[in-house]
Amino acid sequence: MQKNRTKLIFRVILLSSTFISMFFVPWILVWAWILPLPNTVQEQLVEALDHDLDGIIVYVDQAGKPAEFYAAGWHDRKKEIPAYPQAIFKIASITKLYVAVATAKLVKAERLSLDKTLAEYFPELKDRIENADKITLKMMLQHRSGIPNFVDHPDFWIKPPKNKQETLDYALDLPADFEPDKGYGYSNTNYMLISDLIDKVVGYPHQQYIRQEILQPLGLKNTFGSLDELSEQQIEQLMSGYYVGVDKDFKTENTGLMLATAEDVGIFLRALNDGSVFNEGEQEIYSSVYVYKHTGLLVGYQSFAEYHKDIDTVVVQFNNTTDFNGYEWNLAEIIYARILKILRNNSNE
Template identity: 50%
Template sequence: MKKSISISLPTIPSIALAYVMVLLSGCALGLRPLPNTVEEQLKDAVDHGMDGVIVCVNRPGEIQLYAAGWKNREDQIPADPNALFKIASISKLYIAAATILLISEEKLSLDQTLGELIPEVEGKIEYANEITLKMMIQHRSGLLDYSFEPEVAGESFVDHLSFAARIYDKPAVFKPNKKYGYSNSNYLLIGEILDRTLGYSHHKYIREEILEPLGLKNTYNVPSEVDMQKVMSGYLKSGGSDLRDLEFPLPGGSMIATAEDVSIFLRALIDGTLFSPDEQAIYTSVYPYEHTGWLPGYTSIARYHSEMDAVVVQFVSTSGKEIYWLRLKSVYKRTIRILKNKTEI
């Protein structure tokens, strides 16, 4: 006699209701009277359930830092605007920049294929001989996102390919270059490609060619480089303990930095400080000058606003389901409105 397995999943009405509730909450936050200052806005965000918030505003010749809430909720340590933070997928901007530098040095080409660069994946990853490095940088490869695939025996944070085995022998999401589809697998494999091209860790290359020339002393490639006590604590919206010590050392999500360092990097990426004109043109053709980040307990936004000539970085030490982003984006948008109002005065 076969046993039946009953899995309790949220019904469509319950999912829809949850979405509507968060949407209404986000709208309510957006419709509240706009405070006069960034400090007031961040305090309001904390009052509405965000554990800690840091904002950095980088204008030419001026960097302003703001913080509200907690650096560590359990010990009641106030938020520190200079605290280190897990920047998650903002890390992809640094890997993209490093890749462009190696292309400029003619050590890589945008047209090289995944199968050419990592022969071991031929026959294991669909379309490996059609997926180009450019497609991977741009998230147009069709690669499955390993984040949503089950673990496999022998996978290791240290060995990129053992971790990439999560997506082996599975159909692609779409044919290469047919559309955009964000996948962390792209940057996991680009990290492996960079290591093979260099003959040493791309972390060392990023430090020597990007971080040190820009004077970014508060930016780290992986958690093992950091005194984790200096890192802001992170929490889930649903509750639970501090997630600060939960390591994530994979390429494209591993970096830790201060908001000020991220703002300096992003401005340098945009204004020609980091790249030659030719390198700038290549970068502009393949990747944006902004990013968001998400890890359990950590959410972040880093963008340039040309109308103010300002890079604005927001760190929030709380994460939730995808629809929680509505609230995070609302806080960011309101902060931008406050800054614009001040600029116009």
């Protein structure tokens, strides 16, 4: 009798727990995933708006076919300007791909060394970054340095940094996340320091070096090193960025990261993957230190850029809505996966 009662109580608890779990499931994500797959990319973008995304841009470059451009939603919600594919966008951490390519070029030119340490390049930081005398440039490129990520500092979001030095300060004088080359930890601090190192080595801003060595040879005229490079007209072409629950447009927030059109990112990504962005000997160096795809996230901006070998296609997706709980990011991932499935289905027809 007691045994049966215990089983009954356990079943009630289990059912209650299941009900509570289902109640808190982000149904917007489940619904976005299980909906019937549209036949076209444009239909998928329009459907995405039903999930409360403000605006979305997609660029598709499939080998042997003309590039395809898609957009839906708002470019500027307040001014009621519809989204359009040629808009400029904050590409956030996709910037790291350009910085890594620039580094590979400088290593091949023997102006940088993958084996040289952080302490050698920045002696002033030797006592402010743990293991600086053991952390190599290669480890920083691979996110294997153990240097804390400045965005993880508890004060970063409470007291946002006003300049690069304040940003770096959020990563200084802290214990290492792990011993150099003994783990992996994605850290924006790594690439901020690498960008500063390029400045130091070439004697001028790394954005200029990237423009001269990467953008100009590829004919990319709609890629910019930072918000400071945009004219007033180009700022109008910059897609607005929104954060759920905040009545503000984040497009004028200067993060110091790159901006570009989806087409420019797509052309760069194609060149990165087919090797045409490199001179002789540079691609081997790059392949030893970094990846060939990336995503990006800033307040108001989400970006995805990847080459898919099975269909020989580059797909770039920009979304201008973010939130605190990460639903918008997960939603954007689902939309990207569904777009990719549509492209694969169409390529098999």
